[in-house]
Amino acid sequence: MPSTRQTLIAGIAAVAVLATGCAGAGGGGSSSGGDKSINVLMVGNPQMEDIAKLTKDTFTKDTGIKVNFTILPENELRDKVTQDIATKAGQYDVATIGAYEVPIWEKNGWLHELGSYTAKDASFDQADLLKPMVKSLSGSDGKLYALPFYGESSMLMYNKDVMKAKGITVPERPTWQQVADIAAKVDGAEPGMKGICLRGLPGWGELGAPLTSVVNTFGGTWFTKDWKAQVNSPAFKKATNFYVDLVKKHGEAGAPQAGFTECLNAMSQKKVAMWYDATSAAGSLEDAKSSKVAGHVGYAYAPTVETKSSGWLWAWAWAMPKTTKKADAASKFMLWASSKKYEKLVGEKLGWARVPAGKRASTYEIPQYQKAASSFGDITLKSIEGADPSNPGVQPRPTVGIQFVAIPEFQDLGTKVSQEISAAIAGKTSVDKALNDGQKLAEEVAKNYQ
Template sequence: MPSIRRALIAGAAATALLATACSGAGAGGSSGEAKSINVLMVGNPQMEDIAKLTKDTFTKDTGIKVNFTILPENELRDKVTQDIASQAGQYDVATVGAYEVPIWHKNGWLQELGSYADKDASFDKGDLLKPMVQSLSGKDGKLYALPFYGESSFLMYRKDVFAEKGLKMPERPTWHQVADLAAKADGAKPGMKGICLRGLPGWGELGAPLTSVVNTFGGTWFTKDWKAKVNSGGFKKATKFYVDLVRKHGEAGAPQAGFTECLNAMSQGKVAMWYDATSAAGSLEDAKSSKAAGKIGYVYAPVEKTESSGWLWSWAWAMPKTTKKADAASKFMLWASSKKYEKLVGEKLGWSRVPAGKRASTYEIPQYKKASAAFGDVTLKSIQQADPTDPGVQPRPTGGIQFVAIPQFQDLGTKVTQEISAAIAGKTSVDKALNDGQKLAEDVAKKQK
């Protein structure tokens, strides 16, 4: 998946890498004698929090030292794919998502984790939200990753700015209503743009919000019989709409803006709206780092032809089969995904920062309900409404909302979004970007038939 966060990530990553270097990388040693494990994770706020809290809690209680390596989303994806696919065995635990788990399980790369969860009564596996369990399970029905937090997507907007401008945000806006509101909110305050939309290349960066827009505009990457549809129909309409909106009323430096940059832009008052992950709300409502805390409204993902359009994702803990420290690694993962850890975050860092979206019980905690009053209900309902098997207006050849659940999509999605990002930068046209993308998609489709 950074401005305010980039400095934090860089510092945390440097510290983590130094710790790893000092303690020695690799997964050597027997599982029963492991005194340290190596964890590779994406540099999102929730991961930064666990890196800060582990030493004085988990390590203190278990004696197991955790060496964190923290990377930005695109770098993380490259690193973890390389390590796990090559069976290098450098890491004992890695953060992966709903896209990777079914594919990597099929390849035999991941350790089954459901049995570990079943043995730990305090973990309460039955409390995990069903969409999260389903997205992190293999075809055999077994759990191959433990969710750290779950998310859908929604629209965030500055309530105070809208009130000052006399603008009204519908609970379930259409994308054309959003474009109109972005035009009216653009310039509402000095230096403020109407909306932030990801423009940074990457199937999980620009590709995630764009594909959810494509779905609701009636488009799809592939039809049920594997015909590529990148340069026609709803895909073309959605992409032109998206590029036009971000070029006219989007954030400064949009072609380089991913989740982290948009989080900073929203939290620092540089944009009036932002469409992105529901998990962003916890950081936005943290008054210690966000100037917009308490000023933001949250509504469902904008639609056009579908009733809903929110995506479904979970950053989750996975254990490569190459690890020789399974016992220690499983203890860390169970702790990191537990109710106990959520309580720790709430008490130490603030309840809005709890890594939510994975457990039903989280939404019944009085302190969390109060801290998430503005966004908790719409987050939970967005997750529950997300349907990876039927996210658009036509049948799909495989699952996935903001991605296509095939191994080739990682490369395809990244290459196509590179072209679309160039269109956002004004270096090429949307038509050329999509025509080039169509050829790439057709090559992928041939291999699927």
């Protein structure tokens, strides 16, 4: 792992800990609490906050296994989980990782194979998992190395009331130019409302994710098939300039610090009229308990330019580090957390719109879920099934991946380049300088593969 990663990891500050089963428990060593206690590290998204609230009175009550959750913002989560698993620290028994990490970490021998556990649990029904999810979470041997908690692609979300008041019809399959034109028209439609929210927070999985999907459809790529860096190529520059200009002109307040969580809040609290991001956000937007726009959101496919589609593909999934000494208890938790039974629990306890969807075909056949997700369920499922990690742009790629490049170095490369582009959004540097600097970094990475 690059020394820069070590420096970044060393700088991680306060850890937000939420424990179930007993107040004050946290991400302690994996031996704490005996075999009836496991430590789970996960990203601080709404679906994870839901499971932290539900576990004690359901899973723990039924199994006697106490679950200590450590919940972190996405960038901090990535640093923490990489540090723990790569160094074999063994602090956590389960961690949420995604489609980027699984094949790389499996190859490094860091993860438990999980197919043998799903095979022993008939109720889990692995065949019900959506094929894109299974493929993205499998290793080079074809075996499953992570269980999807929820899956997602990306889409455009918009305030229907604002559009109606302005006489605007949002196309089901918009182009990015159409989105930019609409953003200009709805900017200021209500007091304090901006036209669109796009992530500006540095991080290969924060700003880097939507930006790379925009780069793809503008005809750009990080690398050619033969590993020639393309970060300052005309298409990459055109896409990045478009993105930065759109955010600067019509984007959310505090854009350089806005990631998924901040944009979710901005959209749900009527601070922005549109938002391009993960399909998994829809469940939170449709939750009337926390969202002011529930029932008033329209959904469209990810905007395009030169490609037929541009939605990304991701799964936040449960993985078990090989360092755990509690594989049996950890596997029981993961099987439950990704089960049909858990989805039903969320639907009945918290509302069907909040079900962690995007991973099972059967979810989209549940009448209650169909009703709750009537405005976004079909677009979500079709976007996931239509995503093509092997061919996301207009040219052949050296690796799979839509919003990332599936090599270990991209974690550092993507983050550094995103930091420069975020600075461009903040007006502290130019896009040209950001991408020229990024090109040099990408060229160094490319040497490892040429």
